[in-house]
Amino acid sequence: xxxxxxxxxxxxxxxxxxxxxxxxxxxxxxxxxxxxxxxxxxxxxxxxxxxxxxxxxxxxxxxxxxxxxxxxxxxxxxxxxxxxxxxxxxx
Amino acid sequence: xxxxxxxxxxxxxxxxxxxxxxxxxxxxxxxxxxxxxxxxxxxxxxxxxxxxxxxxxxxxxxxxxxxxxxxxxxxxxxxxxxxxxxxxxxx
Numbered sequence: 060x061x062x063x064x065x066x067x068x069x070x071x072x073x074x075x076x077x078x079x080x081x082x083x084x085x086x087x088x089x090x091x092x093x094x095x096x097x098x099x100x101x102x103x104x105x106x107x108x109x110x111x112x113x114x115x116x117x118x119x120x121x122x123x124x125x126x127x128x129x130x131x132x133x134x135x136x137x138x139x140x141x142x143x144x145x146x147x148x149x150x
Numbered sequence: 151x152x153x154x155x156x157x158x159x160x161x162x163x164x165x166x167x168x169x170x171x172x173x174x175x176x177x178x179x180x181x182x183x184x185x186x187x188x189x190x191x192x193x194x195x196x197x198x199x200x201x202x203x204x205x206x207x208x209x210x211x212x213x214x215x216x217x218x219x220x221x222x223x224x225x226x227x228x229x230x231x232x233x234x235x236x237x238x239x240x241x
Contacts, residue, residue: 066211070162096164098187098206122158140209144161
């Protein structure tokens, strides 16, 4: 957790993730949204039923309940921040 | 606006800023919080009454009503994302 309730953030939280080359997040969905900013590297994001390329400087909005996944298709780390609403999702 | 209500973001919004070398934001405060992620470059942030160095990969939380300012003290662009709650602050 980069910024969360322990910092006084009452409404939304910032997390930081690094995916190693060849790695990926689980494909899943949940009832809260994501706002993602790609800090470094590139790869692919699954959203709206298809894979789209992502690269550093890109922003992605994942609406609630939308199935999504992120994978690193490169040979360098993929680093991104992912914002979520505060509350149960922060746990 | 990177991600806002036009994208379906109901609760918080992502903006992107670039400050040129020598530039700075106004020093101000408001009743909503900021969550800031430094994407590229470095500079200084005024928060809690003092200047602190900021560099790419850093995250900053600015609580509501705290006076703050960001300046680029380098000779390259300073680029960051700044998250705010949705609502009047998005205007």
